[in-house]
Amino acid sequence: MNPSYPHHPFGERIDKAALQTRLEAAQGWEAKNRLLVQLGRELPDWPATLRDDAHLVSGCESRVWLHGEYVDGQLRLYADSDSRIVKGLLALVLTAYCGQTAEMVARFDAEAWLQTLGLQRFVSASRGNGLRAIIRHIREYR
DSSP states (O other): OOTTSOOOOBTTTBOHHHHHHHHHHSOHHHHHHHHHHHHHHTSOOOOGGGOSTTTBOTTOSSOEEEEEEEETTEEEEEEEESSHHHHHHHHHHHHHHTTOOHHHHHHOOHHHHHHHTTOGGGOOHHHHHHHHHHHHHHHHOO
8 A cells, every 4th residue: 555645444444335334324315415424524635745637537526536556456546525525425436446356346336336325316417427437537547
């Protein structure tokens, strides 16, 4: 792991099953919204030196910075955004993809997973485009 990127709990301490349990316990739109904001708060802020064009994901309405690398065949992802809700969505993305192999990353259907979690309301057209841009970016890591 590159020590210059801030560590987060997603995909390790918080896995897909734990996240799904937390989301199922959040009844209603407002509770899910609060949970997404809470999850976003668990993402550490990136140092200003990493908020650069090399890490910026194009195609997102909010600014999103992303870095990924494979370590021992498993994807390690680091991300940040200037939007609280997008940070929450990034927490979901990190949970889904961190620790996965390249083959698993290529096969995973993040949009279907978000629908299973009941989060389609949070993925407006512009957020959906941004989410797809992030996932395309993730799939390009080798």
